[in-house]
Amino acid sequence: MSLFKGVIAKYRKYLPVSDETPIISLQEGSTPLIRARNIEKEFGFPFQLHVKYEGLNPTGSFKDRGMTVAISKAVEKKKAFVICASTGNTSASAAAYSARAGITALVVIPEGAIALGKLSQAMIHGARIVAIKGNFDDALKIVREICEKYPVELVNSINPFRIEGQKTAAFEIIDALGRAPDYHALPVGNAGNITAYWKGFKEYAAVRPVMLGFQAAKSAPIVDGHPIKNPETIATAIKIGNPASWEKALEARDESGGIIDKVTDDEILFAYRSLARLEGIFVEPASAAGIAGLIKYNKKSYFKDASKETIVTATLTGHGLKDPDRAIAESAQPPKVSAEINVVAEALGIK
Numbered sequence: 001m002s003l004f005k006g007v008i009a010k011y012r013k014y015l016p017v018s019d020e021t022p023i024i025s026l027q028e029g030s031t032p033l034i035r036a037r038n039i040e041k042e043f044g045f046p047f048q049l050h051v052k053y054e055g056l057n058p059t060g061s062f063k064d065r066g067m068t069v070a071i072s073k074a075v076e077k078k079k080a081f082v083i084c085a086s087t088g089n090t091s092a093s094a095a096a097y098s099a100r101a102g103i104t105a106l107v108v109i110p111e112g113a114i115a116l117g118k119l120s121q122a123m124i125h126g127a128r129i130v131a132i133k134g135n136f137d138d139a140l141k142i143v144r145e146i147c148e149k150y151p152v153e154l155v156n157s158i159n160p161f162r163i164e165g166q167k168t169a170a171f172e173i174i175d176a177l178g179r180a181p182d183y184h185a186l187p188v189g190n191a192g193n194i195t196a197y198w199k200g201f202k203e204y205a206a207v208r209p210v211m212l213g214f215q216a217a218k219s220a221p222i223v224d225g226h227p228i229k230n231p232e233t234i235a236t237a238i239k240i241g242n243p244a245s246w247e248k249a250l251e252a253r254d255e256s257g258g259i260i261d262k263v264t265d266d267e268i269l270f271a272y273r274s275l276a277r278l279e280g281i282f283v284e285p286a287s288a289a290g291i292a293g294l295i296k297y298n299k300k301s302y303f304k305d306a307s308k309e310t311i312v313t314a315t316l317t318g319h320g321l322k323d324p325d326r327a328i329a330e331s332a333q334p335p336k337v338s339a340e341i342n343v344v345a346e347a348l349g350i351k
């Protein structure tokens with residue numbers, strides 16, 4: 001028997017559901033918070049680092065926490081269609097939860113910019129997918145307009161039910177630690193997640209963390225202070241030039257006394273490989289932006305007053321299998337040799 005029944009069952013009194021709400025769940029949430037001692041050691045972190053491995057949600061990303069609430073509410077409202085624009089994970093989650101609810105997910109994606117694993121998910125769950133010649137920001141604009149004209153429910157994070165569900169990750173971190181962390185680091189794309197975490201920390205703890213958000217360097221509208229027309233980054237999940245929750249992200253930063261800054265693709269990929277090689281934790285590139293930010297800020301002595309009593313948490317937003325092409329591109333390719341013990345032993349470097 002499963003010990004957890006999903007985030008709505010677990011945190012029902014904090015969520016906008018009633019007896020009339022049919023709960024559509026894949027038993028998301030209850031993801032592990034893992035101490036990353038090898039990373040601490042390698043980079044000389046003076047603090048404890050605990051990572052919230054959200055890749056272990058049912059569709060492999062944090063989106064499932066918000067999607068269980070958004071889809072449950074859409075079904076309560078008797079909607080037959082939900083719609084989202086996506087860099088991939090939202091569409092994978094919307095497609096899976098819609099399949100379970102027996103409704104149809106409509107998905108608008110930027111052509112050629114979705115990691116393979118995510119696209120395969122939306123396809124196999126039966127979403128109706130359209131790829132546009134444009135980027136995520138163009139796709140989001142179109143789905144917002146569609147929602148004004150047609151009876152479909154928007155399930156991007158502009159939908160407040162998404163934020164409500166996603167805030168449960170902050171609750172789980174506090175439940176696991178027995179208190180809020182001192183700092184919390186995470187990637188920022190459309191800025192729904194930083195908004196949700198900050199809401200969750202505020203609702204669940206009197207003493208809250210300093211929020212540290214990181215955008216990819218060439219997709220960093222919040223840091224640069226203006227929308228980016230043609231955002232670029234290998235971290236396709238956060239390739240966003242005009243985040244929907246921009247103002248809320250600034251609120252999280254300012255109310256917590258935190259930071260929103262940028263990290264380069266090289267820094268993201270270095271953190272991505274480090275998590276995989278030092279901790280055995282496989283994430284998609286965007287997920288490593290928070291860790292890249294911690295490495296950068298530790299070098300700048302930002303944490304000079306921290307000790308091993310200081311707790312830093314970081315969200316690892318999506319699973320590495322979402323983007324297998326990137327993992328292969330970042331690794332040495334296996335040599336092809338003849339099927340002979342001596343040759344194989346030599347190629348393995350043990351002869």
Ligand code: F0G
Binds near residue numbers: 086187193287
């Ligand atoms: N990490 C991953 C793996 C994501 O998929 C996203 C967003 C983010 C970080 C950033 O979170 O947008 O709340 O600031 N992905 C969205 C999508 C945009 O369509 O799947 P955010």
